[in-house]
């Protein structure tokens with residue numbers, strides 16, 4: 001049985017917590033896209049962790065953590081991340097890295113910085129982890145797969161030819177120091193030693209795991225609105241954030257994905273540039289940011305303050321549809337307990353016409369939020385474990401949003417810990 005945990009919006013919806021929680025009953029957890037540019041925050045008995053590369057299942061002794069071929073693999077960072085959790089007394093996790101995963105090269109990180117510098121005020125707000133240059137090279141067919149580290153002759157030759165191209169750009173476009181191919185080759189030899197113990201034919205491993213009836217979780221990064229095709233292009237990430245891509249980024253048949261858990265946060269937040277229709281500002285935003293998540297809404301990778309907004313039904317309905325949602329996990333609901341009234345964005349006004357369909361980017365930029373205000377519940381809902389025990393206004397908020405987005409909310413997260421979860425039977429859930 002394969003299940004996917006993915007985001008409906010701009011990322012930071014709380015996927016890490018939901019994956020970590022679902023990992024309890026899973027055998028294998030797979031990262032299938034993205035890189036170290038985003039992070040998952042997980043709170044468990046070992047402490048609080050921000051993971052960037054490792055899947056959110058590494059804290060369990062019974063799971064295998066897999067880095068799929070679709071990931072942008074930063075080898076020294078993976079190595080550091082493994083060390084940092086083991087140092088904090090987490091037992092050494094079982095980790096497999098796809099022999100077809102491609103490697104984030106040191107120059108990808110530099111190119112990311114140089115390009116953002118060049119763009120100045122028009123930059124994408126990249127986390128400068130090298131992700132965009134990495135995926136450009138992957139599709140330009142000048143990337144390096146992990147298995148190439150073990151082909152001495154081929155590697156040396158390819159390093160030389162790739163450096164020749166990169167150095168022209170470094171010199172003439174960015175006016176920066178050139179790459180020394182010998183130095184790069186020795187760095188790659190170090191990478192080989194770091195990654196060697198984990199390298200595996202991941203799709204063959206997963207094929208066998210499925211045959212053995214194991215439960216496999218695909219863990220997505222970011223959310224629908226950052227998808228390069230279906231998101232707010234060009235303010236998107238460089239690999240697909242959709243559950244469908246899980247099949248490609250892990251190397252499994254698409255029909256094996258039986259459950260798609262789409263994570264939606266009870267309010268909105270976004271990082272980086274791009275249209276954000278339900279965005280709020282000033283004191284209202286500061287208060288939500290300060291109270292949000294677990295210790296405030298600040299980037300797990302960069303520490304940047306996140307942009308804040310009210311729940312956006314238009315974006316979330318679209319986000320859930322593109323994911324192929326079977327279940328919505330509605331997270332961080334406890335944070336809203338301080339509000340007398342809670343505005344929700346139920347439509348977009350574009351040139352005087354109201355729509356509930358998420359538009360393409362140039363129309364999105366013109367959209368103004370149509371807000372509906374719901375009464376708050378004015379209490380702390382942490383610790384509640386049964387849906388019926390939630391305050392009536394809180395249930396009304398959930399049920400109102402469920403109706404607007406049209407996908408079943410079957411899990412409600414009311415705190416950062418694994419056990420802070422309420423399961424709910426939804427009228428929208430197909431048997």
Ligand code: GDP
Pocket residue numbers: 007011012013014015016017038039040041042043222292293294295300331332333334335413414415416417420
């Ligand atoms: P991800 O990238 O989608 O995993 O999102 P983040 O790592 O940004 O997670 C959101 C933050 O919210 C983290 O600090 C989590 O510990 C925290 N969190 C997750 N679920 C809940 C919840 O239900 N309530 C509260 N208060 N915090 C939560």
